[in-house]
Amino acid sequence: MSTNPASLLELEHVSRHFDGRAVLNDISLTIPPGMITCLLGQSGCGKSTLLRIISGVDRPDPGGRILIDGTEVVGPGRFVEPEDRQIGFMFQDYALFPHLSVADNLTFGLRHLPRAARRERVGDVAERIGIEHLLDRYPHSLSGGEQQRVALARALAPQPAILLMDEPFSNLDQGLREKVRRETVETLRRMGTTAIIVTHDPQEALAVGDLIVLMRDGRIEQAGSPIDIYDCPCSVYAAEFMGPCNRLTGIWTEGRIETPIGTFPANLDLPDGTLALACIRPQALSIGPDGQGISARVIDKTFTGESEQIGIMIHPLAQPLRMHSHVRIPMAVGEKVSLQLNGAQVHVFSEQPLADKLDTDS
Incomplete structure (x- = not known):
């Protein structure tokens, strides 16, 4: 043919x-x-x-x-x-x-x-x-x-x-x-x-x-x-449409966003002191050896077969972070762990307007 x-x-x-x-x-x-x-x-x-x-x-x-x-x-x-x-x-x-x-x-x-x-x-x-x-x-x-x-x-x-x-x-x-x-x-x-x-x-x-x-x-x-x-992704909307993200608002300082769980560089033209937004993929989070990472607590776990979806609470965040792990981690709900981040899966944007937030949350 x-x-x-x-x-x-x-x-x-x-x-x-x-x-x-x-x-x-x-x-x-x-x-x-x-x-x-x-x-x-x-x-x-x-x-x-x-x-x-x-x-x-x-x-x-x-x-x-x-x-x-x-x-x-x-x-x-x-x-x-x-x-x-x-x-x-x-x-x-x-x-x-x-x-x-x-x-x-x-x-x-x-x-x-x-x-x-x-x-x-x-x-x-x-x-x-x-x-x-x-x-x-x-x-x-x-x-x-x-x-x-x-x-x-x-x-x-x-x-x-x-x-x-x-x-x-x-x-x-x-x-x-x-x-x-x-x-x-x-x-x-x-x-x-x-x-x-x-x-x-x-x-x-x-x-x-x-x-x-x-x-x-x-x-x-x-x-x-x-x-x-x-x-x-060119925007928060694009980042979140293509896959789940944890959102963290932070302060933009000298080419980086400062958040409660780390500082991440990005190519943005923002004045120092303004708000920016970090979108962190669940697979960017992992559990490290004791004492080698951010102190956190496991609040829930869902086993889906090929991976586990884990809720992690970190002080002073009001909302838990969501983590996806393809490695079986023997940790119980309520247990303290050390959280590590892979910065390659962090996307940084200028703080989005309210209309954008409502759109991406829908």
Whole structure:
């Protein structure tokens, strides 16, 4: 099965308002060819609306532009219809036609091809995705994972330049989700497909994406590689969305934040004496030998199998710190311990405004 060359997608100042409310607000973004991009964010942040606009199912406000390989498909006075954009769309509920066999579902987007070419294309894509044995079956007789693979095959059969996927793994249970996700990513990479996947799950985005675009209230909060966006978050919101954090307010002095549990440097331009905020990952905390660390007390422990989640109280903090440990530590609730910190997992920001605090706490 030959495929179209991977395509570059460019968005320039794309906005979308509904009833006067900005669902998308001045989105500019470049999607690299042949890579998997994850649009990540809470429900209502605009990621699915952006996907519909890219596909052509919805139109942006006047003024924005969308280009595929340098060719404008949306712009002033120009709108290319969805069927002419060479874009595939895989829906969250798969949207398989229940009255058609798997083979006929795969054939649906190939009606422009001669009959022999349709049969060859269906056979090729079915072999690549491993669903040859399902071609005579109907959707109602398939498991969730089988339906997902059929939906992927149907989206890829027309050889789209870009594949859009809206929460494609959310309908699967956890064990099956990881297996199908891994197989899907392997297929996309093997075929060199430019893919955009919408997800609300940061762990899924970290596992899947070459590029992560974190969205918030219709805007792009941060875009970067999984490592960049996790290790170097641009805001408290980004840090906490990508994983749990302990918050500590401290005083900014000579390029460092001073907190009750330590002093941490950061590249911030703040006047000395102002408040700053340290976000400390739970895995930044560990228990050291007696007397080699900060005096603390264990207040609770939760065993989750691969790790333990531990609550640690330190004077004079009013709230406990949360710690994740993959090492079995023989300590009881109420026991005194020595807490140590890995500064690489501490992110420092200027003290955020109240609105930001309410947003990230929600």
